[in-house]
Amino acid sequence: EAQVTQNPRYLITVTGKKLTVTCSQNMNHEYMSWYRQDPGLGLRQIYYSMNVEVTDKGDVPEGYKVSRKEKRNFPLILESPSPNQTSLYFCASRQRREYEQYFGPGTRLTVT
Amino acid sequence: DQQVKQNSPSLSVQEGRISILNCDYTNSMFDYFLWYKKYPAEGPTFLISISSIKDKNEDGRFTVFLNKSAKHLSLHIVPSQPGDSAVYFCAASAVDFGNEKLTFGTGTRLTIIP
Numbered sequence: 001e002a003q004v005t006q007n008p009r010y011l012i013t014v015t016g017k018k019l020t021v022t023c024s025q026n027m028n029h030e031y032m033s034w035y036r037q038d039p040g041l042g043l044r045q046i047y048y049s050m051n052v053e054v055t056d057k058g059d060v061p062e063g064y065k066v067s068r069k070e071k072r073n074f075p076l077i078l079e080s081p082s083p084n085q086t087s088l089y090f091c092a093s094r095q096r097r098e099y100e101q102y103f104g105p106g107t108r109l110t111v112t
Numbered sequence: 113d114q115q116v117k118q119n120s121p122s123l124s125v126q127e128g129r130i131s132i133l134n135c136d137y138t139n140s141m142f143d144y145f146l147w148y149k150k151y152p153a154e155g156p157t158f159l160i161s162i163s164s165i166k167d168k169n170e171d172g173r174f175t176v177f178l179n180k181s182a183k184h185l186s187l188h189i190v191p192s193q194p195g196d197s198a199v200y201f202c203a204a205s206a207v208d209f210g211n212e213k214l215t216f217g218t219g220t221r222l223t224i225i226p
Contacts, residue, residue, distance in 0.1 A: 004155070031212065042118075042218035043156070043201060050212075058213070090155050100146070101214060103155030 002027045006091050006104035013081055014112055021076045021107050023091030029102075031094050032074040033058065034066065036087040037106075043090065049074055081111040115139045116204050118217035126225050131189040133220050135202030138183065142204035146214070147176060147187050150199045159200075160187070189222075197224045 004025045013019055025032065033048040035058075045058030049068040063085055065077040074093075078085060088108050094101040117136045125131045133147075143164040148156035162169040162176045162185070169176050175188045189196055202217040 033214075035216075040121075040218060042116075043203075043216035045213065045215075048213070092155075096212075100158030100161070101148075103148075103157070105155050106153070 002102065004091055004093055004102050004104035006089075006107050008107060009105060010108050012110045012112065015082055016080050019078050019081060019109075021078075021089060021091075021109070023074045023076065023104060024072050025074075025091075025093040025102065026072065027093060027095070027102065028071065029093035029095050030071070031096070032068070033092045033101075034064070034074070034076045035090045035092065036060065037090065038087050046076070046089075078109075081109075083111050085109065086111050114218070115142075116202055116215050116217040118200075118202055118220045120220050121218070122221040122223070124223045124225055125192045127194060128191045131187075131192045131196065131222055131224070133187040133189075133200050133202075133222065135185045135187075135217055136183060137185075137204050139204070139206060139215075140183070141206040142215075144205040145176070145178060145185050146203045146205070147174075148201040148203060148216075150201065150219070156201055192224045194224050194226055197222060 007022045030051050034046040035043045044060045047066040049055040091104040092101045115138050146161040147159040149159045150156040160171050160174045160176050162178050178185045199219045199221050201219045203214045
């Protein structure tokens, strides 16, 4: 089954404690992205990757890091989480921009 | 600066009637538009798309209309069904310095009343 998986689905952590949210896709897609969804703000792109070892900032990259060492994986790293990073996070992948983008199920992160 | 706007946060429609969801954009470089549907506790799923060279695209009960001069697109659902109750996101795509970026609207929550 074609899918994007994210782990964990739910996470509660404290300010400053480094965390990683994993993302994996099994569709051999080149393009992967991370988004955050906040009330009234829709989906905002954090980082994207157009291929292995190629990553770039989206609209709201501050406080986040990513890496793309393998085509299928695109982890999101919060080196020092802060309460304003409390949000719902989605990983997504697609092959070309004309094609539909597949989203993961989401990770709800709470930083206290 | 919100480049893609969905001005109606919510919409309620009677089952069997037409649902019309609207989306406006400001960036004239957008040339591909998509609608996504999102249920609670799930990721968004692709619904329908349209290229800027067209003004209409149909897929079953779903039709998207694009008015480039007005920078406006709309999603029509006919007839509306209870399973259509969800949040709908409009998205627009442009190539920005090599980044094939998707910009999303804020979403419209559609409720179908049985």
